[in-house]
Amino acid sequence: xRNSLRTPYDGIVMAAPVTIPYARYSIESAQWWIGRxxxxxxxxxxxxxxxxxxxxxxxxxxxxxxxxxxxxxxxxCVRWLDTxxxxxxxxxxxxxxxxxxxxxxxxxIVACVAGDTNHVDSFRLTLENFSRFNQDAVYPYGAGGxxxxxxxIARNYMRTYGVTREDVGRIAVTQxxxxxxxxxxxxxxxxxxxxxLAARPISDPIHLFDCVMPCAxxxxxxxxxxxxxASLGLPAARLLxxxxxxxxxxxxxxxxxxxxxxxxxxxxxxAGVKPDDLDTVQTYDDYPVxxxxxxxxxGFCNKGEGAAFVRQHDLTIxxxxxxxxxxxxxxxxxxxxxxxxxxxxxxxxxxxxxxxPTQVKGAKLGLASGFGMINYDRGLASGAVIFAGPGR
Amino acid sequence: MLQxxxxxxxxxxxxxxxxxxxLSAGLxxxxxxxxxxxxxxxxxxxxxxxxxxxxxxxxxxLVKMDCGPTMVAHLHADCVEGAPVLxxxxxxxxxxxxxxxxxEGETPNMADDRQxxxxxxxxxxxxxxxxxxxxxxxxxxxxxLKAAGAKTVFVGVAEPWRPFGGxxxxxxxxxxxxxxLDASDExxxxxxxxxxxxxxxxxxxxxxxxxxxxxxxxxxxxxARDEIDQxxxxxxxxxxxxxxxxxxxxADGTNSSAAWVNILSVYALANWPAxxxxxxxxxxxxxxxxxxxxELRPGGVKVMNLFTGPVDTEWFQTVPPPKVAPRAVAQAIVxxxxxxxxxxxxxxxAEEIRQRLAANPKALERELDK
Numbered sequence: 001x002r003n004s005l006r007t008p009y010d011g012i013v014m015a016a017p018v019t020i021p022y023a024r025y026s027i028e029s030a031q032w033w034i035g036r037x038x039x040x041x042x043x044x045x046x047x048x049x050x051x052x053x054x055x056x057x058x059x060x061x062x063x064x065x066x067x068x069x070x071x072x073x074x075x076x077c078v079r080w081l082d083t084x085x086x087x088x089x090x091x092x093x094x095x096x097x098x099x100x101x102x103x104x105x106x107x108x109i110v111a112c113v114a115g116d117t118n119h120v121d122s123f124r125l126t127l128e129n130f131s132r133f134n135q136d137a138v139y140p141y142g143a144g145g146x147x148x149x150x151x152x153i154a155r156n157y158m159r160t161y162g163v164t165r166e167d168v169g170r171i172a173v174t175q176x177x178x179x180x181x182x183x184x185x186x187x188x189x190x191x192x193x194x195x196x197l198a199a200r201p202i203s204d205p206i207h208l209f210d211c212v213m214p215c216a217x218x219x220x221x222x223x224x225x226x227x228x229x230a231s232l233g234l235p236a237a238r239l240l241x242x243x244x245x246x247x248x249x250x251x252x253x254x255x256x257x258x259x260x261x262x263x264x265x266x267x268x269x270x271a272g273v274k275p276d277d278l279d280t281v282q283t284y285d286d287y288p289v290x291x292x293x294x295x296x297x298x299g300f301c302n303k304g305e306g307a308a309f310v311r312q313h314d315l316t317i318x319x320x321x322x323x324x325x326x327x328x329x330x331x332x333x334x335x336x337x338x339x340x341x342x343x344x345x346x347x348x349x350x351x352x353x354x355x356x357p358t359q360v361k362g363a364k365l366g367l368a369s370g371f372g373m374i375n376y377d378r379g380l381a382s383g384a385v386i387f388a389g390p391g392r
Numbered sequence: 393m394l395q396x397x398x399x400x401x402x403x404x405x406x407x408x409x410x411x412x413x414x415l416s417a418g419l420x421x422x423x424x425x426x427x428x429x430x431x432x433x434x435x436x437x438x439x440x441x442x443x444x445x446x447x448x449x450x451x452x453x454l455v456k457m458d459c460g461p462t463m464v465a466h467l468h469a470d471c472v473e474g475a476p477v478l479x480x481x482x483x484x485x486x487x488x489x490x491x492x493x494x495x496e497g498e499t500p501n502m503a504d505d506r507q508x509x510x511x512x513x514x515x516x517x518x519x520x521x522x523x524x525x526x527x528x529x530x531x532x533x534x535x536x537l538k539a540a541g542a543k544t545v546f547v548g549v550a551e552p553w554r555p556f557g558g559x560x561x562x563x564x565x566x567x568x569x570x571x572x573l574d575a576s577d578e579x580x581x582x583x584x585x586x587x588x589x590x591x592x593x594x595x596x597x598x599x600x601x602x603x604x605x606x607x608x609x610x611x612x613x614x615x616a617r618d619e620i621d622q623x624x625x626x627x628x629x630x631x632x633x634x635x636x637x638x639x640x641x642x643a644d645g646t647n648s649s650a651a652w653v654n655i656l657s658v659y660a661l662a663n664w665p666a667x668x669x670x671x672x673x674x675x676x677x678x679x680x681x682x683x684x685x686x687e688l689r690p691g692g693v694k695v696m697n698l699f700t701g702p703v704d705t706e707w708f709q710t711v712p713p714p715k716v717a718p719r720a721v722a723q724a725i726v727x728x729x730x731x732x733x734x735x736x737x738x739x740x741x742a743e744e745i746r747q748r749l750a751a752n753p754k755a756l757e758r759e760l761d762k
Contacts, residue, residue, distance in 0.1 A: 124440045137406035140490050141464050142450040143443070144436030149464075151434035152454045159432075203436045250412070253456045254431050376406060377454060377462055 004241075004270040011226040012099045013236035014387065016045040017348035021184040022217035022333045026117045030061040030336075033115035035074055037218035041111055045222055045234055054080035054110030054223075056098055058090035058337035060126050061116045080107035087372030088284050089244070090114055090340040091219075092383030096242045098223035108228055115218030116336025123214040126336075133376040144203045146286070147211060149374050151203040154289040156254045158205060160304075163292070165205060167307035169196040171288035171323075172209050172330050174315040179327020181317065181357040186213055186333040209330070210287050217335030219345045237351045237366075237387045241271035244383040258290075258371055259382035260297035268299065271386040275299045278386070279363040280350045281321065282343030284371040285328040290379070294369055298384060322360040325350060344368040344385065351389030364392040393481065394424035394461065405461035426478045428457040430471050430493060443485070446643070451507065455479060455493050465491040466507050470499040482511035483732050485642070485692030487685075503730060512732035513651035513694055516541035518593040523575055523630060525549045528705055529655065530598040531558045532722035537596070538567060540726045546588055548573025550580070575599050575626035578633075585633035590641065595634055596653040596725060599626045602707035606668025619673040627654070627677050631684055642691030651694040653725055654681050658699040658742040661749055664760050685734070696728050701741025714740050 018040040020033060034057065042049050055078045057067040067083040070076070080101045084090045091114065098110035116122075127145040129135065142148060157163065173193050179185035191209060199208035222234075229236040243266055245259030260267075268274060275298070283294040292306035300321075301309040313321040326332055326346040329339045347366035349355040355363075369384040395404045397411035398418035410417055433453035439445050451467045455477055463479065471477050477493040484490045492511060494502070503514055515537050522537070524530040525547035534545050546569050547562050562570050571588065574580040575597075601622035603615050610616070638649040659667060660674035678697065685695035702708040704715040716739035724738040737743045748756045 127440055133406045137491075138464050139441075140484060140486075140488055141452045141466055142436040142448075143439040143441030143445075144434070144450070144452070145440050147438075148434050148436045148452060151436075152432040152452075155434060156432040156454075200437075201435075202438050203434045206434070253462060254454065377464065 004266060006270060008270070009099055009103065009239040009241075012103055012239045013224060013226050013229050014095070014239060014348055015222045015224065015229050015234040015236040016041050017221045017345040017352070017354070018044055018219070019184065019342075019345055020115070020218040022186055022215045022335050024118070024186060024213065024215050024333070025120060026216035027119070028117055028216070030059045030115055030117045031065065031070065031073055033117055033216060033218040034059065034070060034113055037113045037115055037220040038074055038111060041113070041220050041222060045232060047109070047232060049074070049076060052076055052109050052111045053078050054098060054101055054107030056082045056084060056094040056110060056112045058084045058086070058094065058114040058340065059116050060336045061118075061122055078107070080110060086340070086381045087337065088286060088340045088379075089370040089372040089381035089383045090337050091344045092242060092340070092368070092370040092385050093244055093381075095223060095239070095344070095385060096244055096383070099239055099242070102223055102225050108224060110223040111220060112223060112341075113218065113220035114337040114341045116216060116338055118214050118216040118335070131373070131375045134374075137376060146374055147206050148203040149377065150287045150290070151206040153255050153378065154210075154287060155205050157256055157289055157293065160256060161307065163289075163307045165197060165207070166193060167310055168210070168288045168292060169193050170310045171285070171291050171315065172196055174319070175285065175324050175328045176331045177316050178325050178358060179331030182326045182332065183357070185327040185331050186215060187327065187331040206287065210289070212286055212329040212334035212339070215333035215335050217333065217338050219335070219338045219341030221341075221345055221348055235352050235354075235390060237348050237389050239385070239387055240273070241267050241386045242383065243267045245381075247380050248382065255378035256293075257303065258293060258297050258379060260294065260369065260384055261303075264297060264299045267384055267386065273365060273386060278365050278367050279322070280325055280347060280360050280366045281323050282328075282347045282366070282368040283324060284340070284343060284369050285324055285330050286334065286339070286371065288330065290371060291324075294371070298367070298369060317358055317360055322363070325355065325358045325360060340370050340372065343370075347387065351387060353389065364389045393421045394457075394459070395419040396422045396424065403457070403460040405457075405463055424457070425459045426480065427496065428455040428463070428477055428479055428493070430454075430467070430473050430475060430477050431456050431462070433467060433471070433473055447510065453493060455491070463491045465493040466511070468492070468494040468502070468505050468508055470495045470502070470505070483694065483734060484511055487689050513594060513696070513729040514540075515594055515726060515729050517543055518647070518650060519544040519546070519591050520594040520596060521546040521548065521588070521592045521634070522596045522598055523548045523573060524598045524600065525562050525570060526556045527598055527600055528558070528718040529600065529703065529721050531561055532718040533596055533598055533725055534562060534568060536719070536722035536726050538565075540730075543567065544569060544591070546571050546592070548575070548584065550574035575630050576621045578629045581629040581633035585637065589634055589637040592634055592638060593641075593647060593649045594651050594653065594729065595630065595638065597627065597630060598655055599623060600655070601673070602667070602670055602705075604667055604670070604710070606665045610669070616669050619669055620676070623673045624676045624680065627680055631680075635684065635688065638693050639688050639691035642688075642693045649691070649693050651696055651729055652684065652688060653696045653698065653729070655698045655700065655721060656681070658701055658737065658745045661699070662745060662753070662756050662760060694732060694734065696733055696736065698724055698728065698736045698738055699742045699746070700738045701745070716741070
C-alpha cells in the first residue's frame with residue numbers, strides 16, 4: 001500500500017552510530033571533535049577514511065570553516081558534500097539529503113557528523129551572534145538568550161492548555177532516571193520532582209532543570225544503501241520515512257505547535273506504521289515543554305493533551321513509552337549542533353540492539369525528531385524520521 | 393516607526409529587506425499605530441550579558457501589534473498579560489533603539505518605573521548642573537528642572553558677587569545651589585568639577601554668546617575669538633572637567649549620571665549669514681557634541697542636542713518673530729530628558745529649518761542669504 005506520493009527510501013540504511021563522550025568545557029576546537037567522530041565512524045564500520053565519498057557537517061563553532069575546509073583538514077576526498085546550519089533540525093535534514101544522494105548513487109557512503117566545542121565563553125558568543133533578527137530584536141532585550149525566548153513560548157503554552165510545572169517536570173525527571181544508566185551523561189545524580197520544582201528560576205516559567213547544559217561533543221552515523229552495508233557486514237537500520245518543515249504556521253501569534261503538525265500524516269503514511277507501533281521515541285528536548293508539544297504534534301495525543309499523556313505514561317527505558325532513553329539533552333548535555341544528532345544516534349543504537357545499559361528490550365522501530373533555529377520569536381525548523389532495525 | 397510595504401501595506405518587524413507578505417523590496421519606515429496586546433511575559437533572572445546581569449531581574453514580553461507584527465519588548469512594570477499596551481522605541485544605554493511597552497492608560501507614578509528610567513534621563517530625583525545662571529534660558533531651565541522633581545540644581549554663575557537680573561529666583565531657594573563657574577575659564581571649570589563633579593547626574597550646557605555679523609562687516613578676529621572662547625572652548629572646558637566623572641558614573645546605582653544637554657542654534661545646521669560667525673561657532677559645537685556622544689556612550693550617558701531658532705532675548709532684538717520663549721526651551725529640556733531623546737527641535741523656525749534642510753539643502757542655503 002502506498003500512502004505517499006514521495007519516492008520511497010528503498011534500501012536506504014543508517015549504520016555505525018557513534019557518540020564522542022561529552023565534556024562540559026573543552027580546550028579543543030570543533031574540528032577536533034568532528035575529527036574524533038569521523039575516526040570513530042571509520043573504526044566502528046571497519047572501513048578506510050577513503051571509502052567515505054560523501055560528507056555532511058553541522059557545527060556552530062567551526063569559525064569560518066565549513067564542510068569544504070574539513071575535507072582538506074581531515075584528508076577526505078568526497079564527491080558529495082553539504083554543510084547544514086539548521087541547529088536542532090540538522091540531523092534529520094542531513095539524513096534526508098544523504099539518503100537521496102546514496103539512493104541516486106551520487107555517493108555510496110555518506111558520513112553525517114555534528115560536533116561542537118564549548119570554550120568558557122563559547123555559549124555567550126553563540127547567543128550574541130545567533131541570527132540577524134536575534135541580534136536586532138531579541139538580544140538587546142535583557143540578553144536572556146534562548147531561555148527567555150522559550151520562556152515566553154512555554155508560558156503561553158502552559159496557560160493556554162492548563163499545563164503545570166509539575167506536568168512538564170515529569171519529562172525532565174524521567175529523563176534523568178534514564179541518564180543514570182548512561183555512563184556518558186554529564187548529569188550523574190538523581191532528580192526528584194521536588195528538586196525540579198524547587199530549582200531556581202532562570203526566566204519564568206523556565207527553571208534550572210528545564211535548561212540544557214551547553215557542552216562539547218560530537219555525534220555521527222553513516223548513510224548508505226543496504227547492499228553496501230551487507231558487503232561491509234555492517235548492522236544497519238532501514239530508513240522508512242522522514243519529514244522536514246520550516247517557518248510553519250507563521251500566522252500563529254505565538255508558537256503552540258511546531259512544523260511536525262503540518263506533516264505528521266505524511267510521516268506515518270510513508271513509513272506505513274502507526275504511532276502505537278513505535279518501540280522508542282527520541283524527541284528534541286531543548287526544553288521539556290517543547291517535548292510535550294512534540295508528543296501532540298507527532299500524533300501520540302491530541303493538541304492540548306500533552307500533560308495528560310505525560311501523566312498517563314511511564315517515559316523511562318523500562319516504561320510503556322520509552323522516551324529519550326540516553327537521558328536526552330536535558331541530562332546528557334547539549335553539545336551544540338550535536339544536540340540535533342543525540343536522539344537519532346541513540347535511536348539507531350536502540351533498534352540495532354547496541355544501546356547497552358539504556359537498551360529497550362526488543363526495540364525494533366524508532367522515531368527521532370528535531371527542532372531548531374529560534375531565529376526570532378519561535379523555532380523555525382522541524383523534522384522527524386522513522387527507522388527500523390534488522391528483523392522488522 | 394515600523395517598516396510598511398509600499399506594495400501591499402503589510403507591516404513588518406524585525407527590520408528586513410523584503411516583505412514577508414508579497415516579497416516587495418519597498419519597505420519604508422513609517423509611523424505605525426502604537427497599540428498592541430501583551431501575549432506573554434518573562435523575567436530574565438540570569439542574563440548572559442553583564443549589563444543585564446547587574447540589572448536582573450529584567451522583565452520582557454512578546455507584544456502582538458494591532459497592525460500585525462509581534463515584537464519582543466521591554467515591559468513597564470504595570471503591563472499585564474492580555475491587556476493592551478502602547479509601544480515606543482526608546483534609546484537604551486548603548487544608544488540602540490529598542491521597543492518599550494507601557495500600559496495603554498496612565499498609572500500612578502508611571503515615569504518612575506525602574507526599566508523605563510533605564511531608557512530615559514528623567515530629571516526627577518536627579519542632580520543637575522545648569523552652567524549659566526545669568527541667562528534667562530538658564531534661569532528658566534533651573535525652574536523647569538526643579539518643577540520636574542530634580543533633587544538639586546546647581547547653577548553656575550561667573551563672578552557671582554556681581555549682581556544680575558533674576559538673581560532672586562536662584563538664591564535662597566530650596567534645592568538650588570549657586571556655584572562659581574565661568575565655562576570659558578579652564579581653571580574655573582576644573583575647580584567646580586573638583587567640588588561637585590561626582591554629584592552631577594545631568595549637565596545642561598546653557599552657555600550662550602550671540603553676536604550679529606558674518607565676515608566682511610566685522611574688523612579683525614576679536615569678536616570671533618570671543619564666540620569661540622565662550623561657546624566652543626567653553627564646551628571643551630566643561631566636557632573635560634565634568635565628562636570623565638559622568639562617564640564613570642553612568643551605572644552608579646539609582647543616582648547614576650544620565651545625560652548631557654546642549655542648547656544649540658538651529659543655524660549650526662545651515663549658516664545664517666546675518667549671524668554668520670555665530671552660526672559657525674554653533675556648527676563647531678554641534679560637531680563636538682557628536683564626539684562627546686560617542687565618548688560618553690560607553691558609560692551609558694546620553695547627549696541631547698536642543699536646536700532652537702532665535703530666542704526672545706536681547707541679542708536677537710532686531711530679529712522679527714516668531715521667536716522662541718526661553719520658557720519653551722526650558723520645557724523642551726525636561727520633556728527631552730523624560731523621553732530619553734538625542735535631538736529636539738524647539739519652535740517653528742527650528743522645525744522649519746529641519747524640514748527644509750531635509751527637502752533641499754542647496755535651496756535653504758540660498759534662501760538664508762536674505
